[in-house]
Amino acid sequence: MLAMLLAGAAMIGAIMGWFLTTRTEPDAPVIALVPQEQVADAIPTLTPDGQRVAQSDSRQCRYPVAFITVSTPGNPAGGTVTFRTSKYRSPSFHVTDQPQRIALPNPLPDSGGLDPLTADGDAKGLLVSLYPTARMEPVSGSSTVTVRWPARPPCK
Helix, strand or coil: CHHHHHHHHHHHHHHHHHHHHHCCCCCCCECEECCHHHHHHHHHHCCHHHHHHHHHCCCCCCCCEEEEEEECCCCCCCEEEEEECCCCECCCEEECCCCEEEEEECCCCCCCEEEEEEEEECCCCEEECCECCEEECCCCEEEEEEEEECCCCCCC
């Protein structure tokens, strides 16, 4: 009787474990933060307001910036693209087959988490460096991918 009770408890535990693991949030590509020593190189790709805020926060404590590298491999003519998150809209960029690094402010700096990254424009074959890399085709429209944003690094 005791063996049957233990086997039943183990089976219920296994079923509950399976059920809980299938209900977790889906894996999302991760975006990387700009290393502190590269912030000065990233600032010019922000909007004018974003540039002012980032320059006033040289330690990246209040305004953590992430980056993406974009290109259109096999499409040297490329296209014009604007990137959006829930709290930021980038300037327009002409993206070609030559990789280009673009900074984006972290929309969830305190907690990190999931937020959409949208590419608006007309860049056929657009690749966005996330981990793993996302293929986004905003040909005459938009393309959105949910991205995992890291939490703000500790301030030094």
